[in-house]
Amino acid sequence: MSPVPGALRSEVARDGETIVFVARDRLLEAMTWLKETPGQEFDYLVDVTAVEFRDRERPLEVVYFLRSLTRLADLRIKVELTASAQLAVDSVWSLWHGADWLEREVFDMFGITFRGHPDLRRILMWETYAEGYPLRKNFPLRGRFSRAEQVRQALNINPEANYSLEELSIAEAAGDLPDDVRDRLRRGERGVVPDLPNP
Amino acid sequence: MKHVAETKEVSGQSPNYLVAKFQDLVNWAVNSSRANSLWPMPFGTACCAIEFMATAASRFDFARFGMERQAFSPRQADVLICAGRLPFKLAPVIRRIYDQMPQPKWVISMGACASTGGVFDNYAMVQGIDTIVPVDVYVPGCPPRPEGLLYGILLLQKKIKGESLFDAVRRREEQPLDDKGLRLPPETTDEISEPFGNSVHQFRSS
Amino acid sequence: MSKRTVELELATPGVDAQGRPVRVPLTAAAELPPPGLAEEHMLVNIGPQHPATHGVLRLVVELDGETVVRCIPHLGYLHSGFEKLGEYRHYNQIIPLTDRTDYLSPMSNNVGFALAAERLMGIEITPRCTVLRVIACEMSRIISHMVWLGTTSIDLGAFTPFLWAFQERERIYDLQEMWTGARLTTSLTRVGGLMADIPDNFVTKLREFTRDFPKTLAEIDRVLTRNAVWAGRTQGVGTLTAAEAINRSLSGPMLRASGVAYDVRKDKPYLGYETYDFDVVVGEHGDVFDRYLVRLEECHQSNRILQQALDRLPDGPINVDDPRVILPSKTRAMSDMEAMIFHFKQVMEGVKAPVGEAYVGIENPKGELGNYLVSDGTAKPVRWRIRPPSFINLSALPRMAEGHLLSDLIAINASVDIVMGEVDR
Numbered sequence: 113m114s115p116v117p118g119a120l121r122s123e124v125a126r127d128g129e130t131i132v133f134v135a136r137d138r139l140l141e142a143m144t145w146l147k148e149t150p151g152q153e154f155d156y157l158v159d160v161t162a163v164e165f166r167d168r169e170r171p172l173e174v175v176y177f178l179r180s181l182t183r184l185a186d187l188r189i190k191v192e193l194t195a196s197a198q199l200a201v202d203s204v205w206s207l208w209h210g211a212d213w214l215e216r217e218v219f220d221m222f223g224i225t226f227r228g229h230p231d232l233r234r235i236l237m238w239e240t241y242a243e244g245y246p247l248r249k250n251f252p253l254r255g256r257f258s259r260a261e262q263v264r265q266a267l268n269i270n271p272e273a274n275y276s277l278e279e280l281s282i283a284e285a286a287g288d289l290p291d292d293v294r295d296r297l298r299r300g301e302r303g304v305v306p307d308l309p310n311p
Numbered sequence: 312m313k314h315v316a317e318t319k320e321v322s323g324q325s326p327n328y329l330v331a332k333f334q335d336l337v338n339w340a341v342n343s344s345r346a347n348s349l350w351p352m353p354f355g356t357a358c359c360a361i362e363f364m365a366t367a368a369s370r371f372d373f374a375r376f377g378m379e380r381q382a383f384s385p386r387q388a389d390v391l392i393c394a395g396r397l398p399f400k401l402a403p404v405i406r407r408i409y410d411q412m413p414q415p416k417w418v419i420s421m422g423a424c425a426s427t428g429g430v431f432d433n434y435a436m437v438q439g440i441d442t443i444v445p446v447d448v449y450v451p452g453c454p455p456r457p458e459g460l461l462y463g464i465l466l467l468q469k470k471i472k473g474e475s476l477f478d479a480v481r482r483r484e485e486q487p488l489d490d491k492g493l494r495l496p497p498e499t500t501d502e503i504s505e506p507f508g509n510s511v512h513q514f515r516s517s
Numbered sequence: 518m519s520k521r522t523v524e525l526e527l528a529t530p531g532v533d534a535q536g537r538p539v540r541v542p543l544t545a546a547a548e549l550p551p552p553g554l555a556e557e558h559m560l561v562n563i564g565p566q567h568p569a570t571h572g573v574l575r576l577v578v579e580l581d582g583e584t585v586v587r588c589i590p591h592l593g594y595l596h597s598g599f600e601k602l603g604e605y606r607h608y609n610q611i612i613p614l615t616d617r618t619d620y621l622s623p624m625s626n627n628v629g630f631a632l633a634a635e636r637l638m639g640i641e642i643t644p645r646c647t648v649l650r651v652i653a654c655e656m657s658r659i660i661s662h663m664v665w666l667g668t669t670s671i672d673l674g675a676f677t678p679f680l681w682a683f684q685e686r687e688r689i690y691d692l693q694e695m696w697t698g699a700r701l702t703t704s705l706t707r708v709g710g711l712m713a714d715i716p717d718n719f720v721t722k723l724r725e726f727t728r729d730f731p732k733t734l735a736e737i738d739r740v741l742t743r744n745a746v747w748a749g750r751t752q753g754v755g756t757l758t759a760a761e762a763i764n765r766s767l768s769g770p771m772l773r774a775s776g777v778a779y780d781v782r783k784d785k786p787y788l789g790y791e792t793y794d795f796d797v798v799v800g801e802h803g804d805v806f807d808r809y810l811v812r813l814e815e816c817h818q819s820n821r822i823l824q825q826a827l828d829r830l831p832d833g834p835i836n837v838d839d840p841r842v843i844l845p846s847k848t849r850a851m852s853d854m855e856a857m858i859f860h861f862k863q864v865m866e867g868v869k870a871p872v873g874e875a876y877v878g879i880e881n882p883k884g885e886l887g888n889y890l891v892s893d894g895t896a897k898p899v900r901w902r903i904r905p906p907s908f909i910n911l912s913a914l915p916r917m918a919e920g921h922l923l924s925d926l927i928a929i930n931a932s933v934d935i936v937m938g939e940v941d942r
Binding site for chain 3: 396404
């Protein structure tokens, strides 16, 4: 059995790399152990991503690619999340700052929230994007809305709305916003996306 | 080439009167100046922007065709060259840049993605910038060769030389259809964004 | 809000009759703003349409005068849904998509994806294909660094290196066009091999290029490296220590300029890179100047590798001899029943990959480009993840820009060497 704390099982990928499945609630403990234990020393986070399978019975996986530059060793850590339960996992930003934007992207594309992330907002789509989470398998390739509706929604994101409240407070312009723009910004703030009907 | 001027003989002397329609003369002067000195606003997003840069560099050099100065401020530009794919997030940006350009203005849609969406028939991509801004010349290619872009520029110059200053229909005046900024009726947008070929079958995932 | 009277000595005052200067008091009649304006910070928006952001990147900058207090990048303006599209395409249909992510070094992307697909399917490529892919990767490295050099010079005010660099690119473009038919969107590789073998005069022309290229590099070096303006604008700017670079998952020249000697070609070799003789270029200070030196020297090393690869190019087939993976030739497909069936199955259904996953990282000019493929036994991947080096390198920008001037921000942004197609995918 793998020495990683919280390890459930381990596999070998087709490229020869070891994959260790870790329980969701012990993820941060496992990652800290992997980074700080001498002999493990995984000081470099290569990537963070998520996978959803076409078979709806299989859970979503959050995949972490770790590397030790000192030992030149790689490891893949996976956390399984059932789609019906809440899609949330702890953030590893406190260990590797490189996880900052990587986790934001996983949130944007899959809707998985990372607890403890300093700034979890959408990164690739605009903050008030209403169609959903694109890389989920229940999201069609061309999106949920018609093309005309997508154009209309896209043109509606006036560039001022692309300033977050934090940025506007720099210019002390937050007070000048009309009420509906301010509410809309608050709604789109910090990872709170309007709920979508379950398909 | 419009017949601009004709000479008239007066009482046996050598022709010393040139007669032309005022409209033709003004159009010729104005259109030639506009066409031969088009300052592009390079709205370069993706791979086509690299071919645009290659067209600007020494081997192909569109400065020979009048595009001496690339105007990165839309307020000083004549033609908006959208080089590259346009995602929905960038749509209000190009609309605003187009609105900021002073008249007379033209738009060249460079590449397949700017013209129709290209290979990207998905949730993120505008299926052709003509759903957002009116386009004068479409340059196909993925990316178009620099010669292709130059051909498109020459085509635009030809179009400009055929315009008339005295046209009763005011060019480029368009009112948005609704307060959301839509300028084409939704049916038209849906029609020109239709999937091409048999890509309707791409919903299958295996 | 008091009125203040200010007395100034005018520089060129009027003179009175005796030739003595006349002093005139200047009264400020307007209300002067209360002191405190100097402490307010400004919010400035750079982009997404901007000549110096290297693509559609938006930087929201908080300025204290000219000093950057905070820089918040906004991405996604070129998000094209590549990873979603990949789930609806066969493996060979994804190859043209890979050209368009990092469009400055397309052949490198093609090779990266093909290596991942082949690792997933357990395919060994032929020796000739291996060496040709090395040639493709190094050619891509040169053209990517030439774009970087040209555009960074323009950003910092030097226009001529742009023209020199793009002229060298045109020579490589000629070679790419000879080989694949396209200047930029090459789609060179296929799973198990390449789209086509090199034409006859390719080797000669490439050798000529490797002979002449160092002269252009020397010229650029002479113009830029010891230039006071260049050094003044780049030295000490945007420094990142090695520990910070590792913690932020940087890769490629950004990581090596900070002193970390990690190069995927040496440390996790692929395509036989362990048999080539080249140096890993490592910087010392981690500032913009070091990144420039690292990339310039990497061009020299790529040139070296190209010469070695040309010397050892073996004969033989470029495609693996597996009819389930490689399309049989037209004559065989038209004459042999079995070959026709293989052709049909591959075109209609695509090449099926076994269940499993594979990740292959290669040394892209921008950093470590990884392709992670997960398969469920069908011909279309369940998940195609591009590990984007520019995206992760760019996440270090806010940290690098703090405390520098606005014009330094442009230099730092240029030094990250981003290509927005890869950042946003």
